[in-house]
Structures are given as structure tokens and as C-alpha cells.
Amino acid sequence: MTPNVQTMPMAKALNAGLRKALGDDPKVLLMGEDIGPLGGVFRITEGLQAEFGPNRVMDTPLAESGIIGTAIGLAMGGYRPVCEIQFDGFIFPGFDQITSQLAKMTNRHEGQVAMPIVIRVPYGGHIGAVEHHQESPEAYFAHTPGLRVVSPSTPHDAYWMIQEAIASDDPVMFFEPKSRYWPKGEVNLDSHDAPLHSSAVVREGTEITLVGHGAMMSVLLASAELAAEEGTSVEVIDLRSLSPIDYAPIVASVQKTGRLVVAAEAPGSFSVSSEIAATVTERAFYSLEAPVLRVSAFDAPFPPAKLETTYLPDADRVLEAVDRAMAY
Amino acid sequence: MSITAATVQLLSPEGQLVESDASAEYLPYIDALSDDQLREFYRQMVVVRRFDVEATNLQKQGELGLWVPSIGQEGAQVGSAFAARPQDHIFPSYREHAVARIRGVDLIGVIGLLRGTTHGGWNPADAGNFHLYTLVIGSHTLHATGRAMAMTLDGTTATGDPDTDAAVMTYFGDGSTSQGDVSEAFVFAASYKAPVVFFLQNNHWAISVPVSTQSRTPLYLRSGGFGIPGIQIDGNDVLASFAVTKRNLDEARGGDGPRLIEALTYRMGPHTTSDDPVKYRLGTEVAHWQTRDPISRYETWLRSRGEGDLFFSDVAEEAEDFAADIRRRTLSLGTPSIDKMFDFVYTEPHAPLAAQKQWLTEYDASFGSDA
Ligand SMILES: Cc1ncc(C[n+]2csc(CCOP(=O)(O)OP(=O)(O)O)c2C)c(N)n1
Numbered sequence: 001m002t003p004n005v006q007t008m009p010m011a012k013a014l015n016a017g018l019r020k021a022l023g024d025d026p027k028v029l030l031m032g033e034d035i036g037p038l039g040g041v042f043r044i045t046e047g048l049q050a051e052f053g054p055n056r057v058m059d060t061p062l063a064e065s066g067i068i069g070t071a072i073g074l075a076m077g078g079y080r081p082v083c084e085i086q087f088d089g090f091i092f093p094g095f096d097q098i099t100s101q102l103a104k105m106t107n108r109h110e111g112q113v114a115m116p117i118v119i120r121v122p123y124g125g126h127i128g129a130v131e132h133h134q135e136s137p138e139a140y141f142a143h144t145p146g147l148r149v150v151s152p153s154t155p156h157d158a159y160w161m162i163q164e165a166i167a168s169d170d171p172v173m174f175f176e177p178k179s180r181y182w183p184k185g186e187v188n189l190d191s192h193d194a195p196l197h198s199s200a201v202v203r204e205g206t207e208i209t210l211v212g213h214g215a216m217m218s219v220l221l222a223s224a225e226l227a228a229e230e231g232t233s234v235e236v237i238d239l240r241s242l243s244p245i246d247y248a249p250i251v252a253s254v255q256k257t258g259r260l261v262v263a264a265e266a267p268g269s270f271s272v273s274s275e276i277a278a279t280v281t282e283r284a285f286y287s288l289e290a291p292v293l294r295v296s297a298f299d300a301p302f303p304p305a306k307l308e309t310t311y312l313p314d315a316d317r318v319l320e321a322v323d324r325a326m327a328y
Numbered sequence: 329m330s331i332t333a334a335t336v337q338l339l340s341p342e343g344q345l346v347e348s349d350a351s352a353e354y355l356p357y358i359d360a361l362s363d364d365q366l367r368e369f370y371r372q373m374v375v376v377r378r379f380d381v382e383a384t385n386l387q388k389q390g391e392l393g394l395w396v397p398s399i400g401q402e403g404a405q406v407g408s409a410f411a412a413r414p415q416d417h418i419f420p421s422y423r424e425h426a427v428a429r430i431r432g433v434d435l436i437g438v439i440g441l442l443r444g445t446t447h448g449g450w451n452p453a454d455a456g457n458f459h460l461y462t463l464v465i466g467s468h469t470l471h472a473t474g475r476a477m478a479m480t481l482d483g484t485t486a487t488g489d490p491d492t493d494a495a496v497m498t499y500f501g502d503g504s505t506s507q508g509d510v511s512e513a514f515v516f517a518a519s520y521k522a523p524v525v526f527f528l529q530n531n532h533w534a535i536s537v538p539v540s541t542q543s544r545t546p547l548y549l550r551s552g553g554f555g556i557p558g559i560q561i562d563g564n565d566v567l568a569s570f571a572v573t574k575r576n577l578d579e580a581r582g583g584d585g586p587r588l589i590e591a592l593t594y595r596m597g598p599h600t601t602s603d604d605p606v607k608y609r610l611g612t613e614v615a616h617w618q619t620r621d622p623i624s625r626y627e628t629w630l631r632s633r634g635e636g637d638l639f640f641s642d643v644a645e646e647a648e649d650f651a652a653d654i655r656r657r658t659l660s661l662g663t664p665s666i667d668k669m670f671d672f673v674y675t676e677p678h679a680p681l682a683a684q685k686q687w688l689t690e691y692d693a694s695f696g697s698d699a
Contacts, residue, residue: 033534041535063507089464093508132463298681298685299684300670300681301447305443306443
């Protein structure tokens with residue numbers, strides 16, 4: 001039998017994944033601002049309230065702390081809430097509920113209470129939007145014990161990872177690279193082989209390894225292509241999961257290539273990239289022929305949109321780091 | 329949420345003065361206005377509406393990333409803005425273009441925000457103490473309260489001289505009332521008896537979510553439980569907005585403590601140019617509010633008082649000129665330099681960031697152009 005493979009954008013894949021989860025488990029609930037008749041500002045929940053009703057797909061009052069806090073209570077009552085935060089920069093009114101409450105609830109109950117909550121966050125730049133609408137806050141959450149943090153970069157991964165996140169009994173921060181909502185890709189609706197918290201080699205190469213996640217993946221793949229034209233063989237790894245990080249493919253790759261560049265849209269200091277640089281240095285020190293380099297945004301607030309392409313790392317900045325690493 | 333006997337309305341949708349128990353104590357505020365002041369209300373409403381149309385067009389033509397129209401809310405904004413005194417401070421959300429203009433903000437600053445050339449756009453100290461727009465819903469109501477607390481600490485309020493005593497006014501929407509920050513602002517304002525007026529524009533929608541999701545009771549009743557008197561006005565009545573705000577600001581500046589005004593109005597356009605209201609609200613509702621338009625009822629009233637065609641055509645012409653000027657200046661806004669990104673993150677030197685700026689400068693130079 002041929003597998004059911006469809007071409008769709010990530011936005012549609014997420015919609016399909018959420019629909020599947022709602023259909024499979026009556027305890028799954030969606031909560032968020034404008035996710036009902038409007039279908040969310042990015043239309044990820046389009047049609048779901050019409051299909052499952054307002055008790056399963058709830059347009060909430062405008063309060064992120066309220067959304068997360070009540071999701072915690074709903075989870076205590078046996079539900080599996082999937083919360084939508086409208087934009088990255090608006091997660092912070094809910095930060096206390098996420099980091100001080102949600103992340104610690106299972107631990108405080110010594111395992112007696114599970115928190116099967118997913119918090120979906122459209123994140124990242126490249127959309128020319130106003131302040132608070134283009135940020136990459138994932139490191140705050142990866143830094144918080146008790147939270148799982150993932151970010152798909154393709155429609156296929158989005159379709160499967162959202163369902164796996166909903167199936168998880170732990171809280172999962174689900175970061176959706178909003179600039180990748182619209183490009184289409186193939187989704188195999190029948191099967192997938194990567195578990196939620198695995199990283200994946202998405203392009204093989206021998207001389208240097210590039211690691212990233214989310215929207216950065218398309219930049220890294222383009223960079224690898226350009227480097228190949230210049231005669232450098234680049235391996236590219238998609239993290240997919242930021243907490244926990246699946247290091248095995250990264251360490252194996254670095255053992256092969258001897259060089260590593262980690263790229264992300266967030267400011268570089270105290271970042272996910274910093275964590276990877278430290279861990280790879282610990283685990284593959286003798287394989288490294290160059291220091292692990294980070295390519296990141298600058299340690300400044302996300303600037304006005306006219307400066308976003310200067311602020312965000314692009315293929316040129318990645319290749320500059322590749323050149324520096326190759327020079328060792 | 330509709331007009332009830334408790335709602336202060338001075339000018340009916342048909343453009344007639346309303347004589348009622350609720351209006352009686354406020355009509356003297358209108359009687360005290362000169363003809364020029366009354367004309368000014370009209371002029372500002374019309375010019376800002378035209379500005380909104382121009383900005384929407386600029387967005388459609390790709391010159392702005394987004395636009396946030398205030399169409400339909402001019403009455404609430406213009407009346408309340410004229411009620412404030414020069415020494416007052418205003419903390420807006422992001423839709424108060426008319427208030428901004430009246431306080432002295434050059435609206436090209438607002439355009440810059442939406443074109444992506446700045447996160448600020450003006451210096452409040454040079455713009456009638458009109459503080460920066462805040463996009464994170466509700467946060468600024470706490471800043472407003474703190475600013476009012478500073479007035480109390482400084483003794484620049486409640487001395488008994490309304491010409492120098494200051495107060496704060498903060499604007500926010502019906503959706504915003506659900507944020508914890510807004511409730512906390514009520515708590516602090518009441519606790520410290522801060523001279524702040526909470527000006528709530530209930531435009532009935534928070535993007536696609538109706539006000540009924542935010543509150544089961546009229547919102548002007550919300551603040552009472554915090555110890556803050558609340559009052560509801562017809563927000564599409566510029567006269568009610570002026571009179572009630574003036575009175576409440578003067579009470580706040582006089583030391584009576586915080587106040588809440590709920591202005592019932594309507595967002596006639598989309599939430600922003602990215603929004604598609606057809607998905608969630610009925611055309612009949614919009615049509616109903618069309619009949620309650622703040623500008624047309626005010627024009628009817630001014631004409632009934634003898635204002636002639638010449639005045640109205642002059643204002644229309646001024647609005648056209650203003651829009652044309654905004655368009656011209658928008659197109660010449662240019663791209664900000666990287667200084668804007670690096671130079672104001674801290675007031676004092678910060679070595680890692682300085683090194684990053686240096687790196688970027690050299691990196692850009694390595695491409696060999698002067699780009
Ligand atoms: C903390 C936060 N959450 C979500 C948003 C996204 N958002 C922008 S405007 C808006 C609705 C605001 O409604 P309301 O307060 O009624 O003001 P209006 O826009 O109608 O003037 C939402 C949800 C935001 N800006 N800030």
C-alpha cells in the first residue's frame with residue numbers, strides 16, 4: 001500500500017495534527033485568544049471550533065496567566081489542554097504560571113500529578129512585524145527544569161510532533177517557527193520514524209557540522225548548499241528538541257567532521273547554542289579541530305522591522321563562521 | 329453592552345443635545361466651551377479619521393508593515409484628550425492616534441512604529457507627556473498608576489490648584505481588562521489613592537473575541553469592587569467624553585483618588601490591517617454602529633448651531649493636506665542605522681555589546697560597499 005503523503009504548509013499540518021488529537025482523545029482541549037471563529041491569528045486552529053464545539057476549542061479571555069493557570073487546574077481534572085500563545089512576546093504574562101507552577105507541579109507532588117499540557121508558541125522573526133512579535137524566547141524555557149521544549153522545522157515534523165507533545169504526560173513548550181508556517185512540504189500522514197526528543201541529520205557532509213532548529217534550518221540548508229559550491233562538505237542537524245537535546249547524532253557528527261557551528265535566531269549569550277557548545281566541548285573535545293562557534297542575533301532587543309535582516313543571522317553570517325572554523 | 333439610563337450621553341446619535349438626569353450635571357461643562365473649542369473637536373476627529381484612511385492605504389501599498397485603525401473611536405479619544413491639562417500624563421495603548429495628535433505627537437512617529445523604523449517614535453517630554461504606545465496588553469496601566477504615585481510623592485497634585493495639579497490618564501481596551509496587570513493597577517491606584525483616570529474604550533471586540541467573553545457585567549462596574557468609582561459614557565459622543573473626563577480628571581487631581589470611565593464605542597474597522605472581521609462578526613452589527621458614528625452626529629449638531637459649509641469644507645481640505653503630508657513623509661522615512669539597535673540598550677557602556685557592534689561594523693565593511 002502506498003503511504004498517504006500530502007503536500008501542505010506547516011500551518012495546515014499543525015491544523016491536521018490538532019484535529020487528529022482532538023478526534024482521538026475527548027480529553028484534549030484547545031485554549032487561547034482568538035482560536036475559535038477566527039481560527040487563531042495564524043489560522044492554525046481554523047475550523048476546529050466549528051468541528052469540536054466551544055467546550056473543546058475555547059476562545060479565552062485575554063490573559064496569558066489565566067490561560068496557563070486554568071490549564072493547570074484542567075489538567076488536574078484529567079484534561080489535556082493545548083494552549084495557544086498568540087505571539088512569542090506575549091508569553092511573559094504567563095511566565096510565572098509556566099516556570100514557577102506548571103514546571104514544578106509534578107515534582108512537588110512527587111510524581112502523583114502529571115501535567116499533560118502543551119503550550120504552542122509561534123516564534124521567531126523574518127515576518128517584518130512590530131515589537132514583541134518576532135522574538136525567540138525558547139532558552140528561558142529550556143533553562144527551566146520540568147519543561148520539555150521542542151520546535152519542528154518542517155510540515156511533516158509539525159504534524160507528528162504536535163501529536164506526540166499532546167500525548168506526553170509532561171508539559172511541552174511547542175515553539176512554532178512562524179516564518180515557516182506557509183512554505184509547503186510533504187507530510188506522510190501514515191507514519192514517521194523519529195521520536196519527539198530526537199535530533200536528525202538532515203544533510204550529510206564530512207568537513208563541518210551545522211546545528212540549528214526551527215526557521216534557522218532553511219538558512220542552514222541554504223548555507224550548506226552555498227558552501228558545497230565552494231567545495232566545503234557540510235553536515236546539517238536539526239535539533240527538533242531543545243530540552244532534552246538529543247546529543248548522540250551531534251557528537252557522532254562532530255567526531256566525523258571535527259568542526260561545529262551552532263546557529264539560532266535568539267541572542268547568543270546564555271542561549272541554547274551556548275549549552276550545545278559547552279556540552280559538545282565536554283563530550284567530543286579530542287575530535288574538535290576548531291572552537292565551537294555560535295551564530296546568533298545580537299545581544300540587543302529585537303529591533304524595528306527595518307533592521308531585522310541585520311539583526312537575524314543569515315546565510316552570509318553562517319558562512320562567515322564556517323570560514324572561520326575551517327581556517328583552524 | 330448597550331446604552332442604559334446610567335450611561336452618560338450628551339449628544340444623541342441624531343445629533344441632538346440630551347436632557348436627562350445623567351446629562352444634567354455635565355452639560356455645564358459644554359456650555360463653558362467656546363465656539364472655537366467646539367470646532368476644534370470636530371477638526372481633530374476629521375483629520376485623524378483621514379489620517380487613518382491614509383495609513384491604511386499606505387499599508388495596502390506595502391509602505392507599512394501593519395496599520396491599527398482607530399476609526400469609530402474618535403469621539404471617545406478627542407473628547408477625553410481635550411479634557412486633560414498640559415501638566416497631565418497620558419499612557420496610551422496603541423490605538424490612540426487622536427489623543428497622540430492632540431497632545432502634540434507628530435503622527436509620523438506612529439507611522440514609524442508601523443513601518444518598522446522605530447520602537448518609540450517620540451519623546452514624551454516633548455510631546456505633551458504622551459507616553460509611548462505599549463503593545464503588551466494592559467502593562468502600561470501599572471506604569472500610569474506608578475506615574476500618578478510619583479505625583480503624590482512629589483506633591484505636584486492635590487494642592488488645590490487645578491491649573492498646576494497634575495493627574496494621569498491611561499487608555500486601554502475591553503480585552504485588556506482581563507489582564508492581571510489591569511486588576512493590579514486598580515489595586516495599587518486605590519491603595520495609594522493615586523491621581524489616575526482609567527479610560528476604558530470598550531469597542532466591543534478584542535480582535536475576534538466579544539466583550540461578553542471578558543466580562544459578564546458592564547465593565548464600568550468592575551472597578552467599584554476595588555474601591556474605584558466607575559462611570560459609563562456613550563463613547564461616540566465627543567461631548568460626553570469631554571465633560572465626564574474633565575470632571576473625573578479634576579477629581580483625581582484634586583485628591584479624590586482614582587476613577588474609571590468606560591466609553592462605549594465600536595471598532596468600525598478591522599483590529600489591524602492583518603485582521604478579517606468578516607470571520608467573526610455580523611455586518612448588521614457594524615451597520616448598527618454606523619448609525620451611531622461620532623463625527624456625523626457632531627456635524628449635525630454643529631450645523632444646527634449655525635456652523636456653515638465653509639467651515640466643513642475647510643476642515644476637509646485640511647484633512648486632505650495632512651494625509652498628503654503624512655504620505656510624503658512616510659515615503660522618505662529611510663532605513664535606520666545600526667546605532668538604533670545597539671546604542672540605547674543600556675545607558676552606560678556595555679563591553680560585550682560594544683564588541684558586537686564593532687564586529688558588525690567591520691563585517692558590513694568587509695562586503696566592500698558603503699551599504
Ligand atoms: C499580553 C498580550 N497578549 C496578546 C496580545 C495580542 N493582542 C493584541 S491586541 C489584542 C486585543 C486587544 O483588545 P482590547 O484590549 O479590547 O483593545 P483593542 O485592540 O480592541 O483596542 C490582542 C489579543 C498582546 N498584544 N498582548
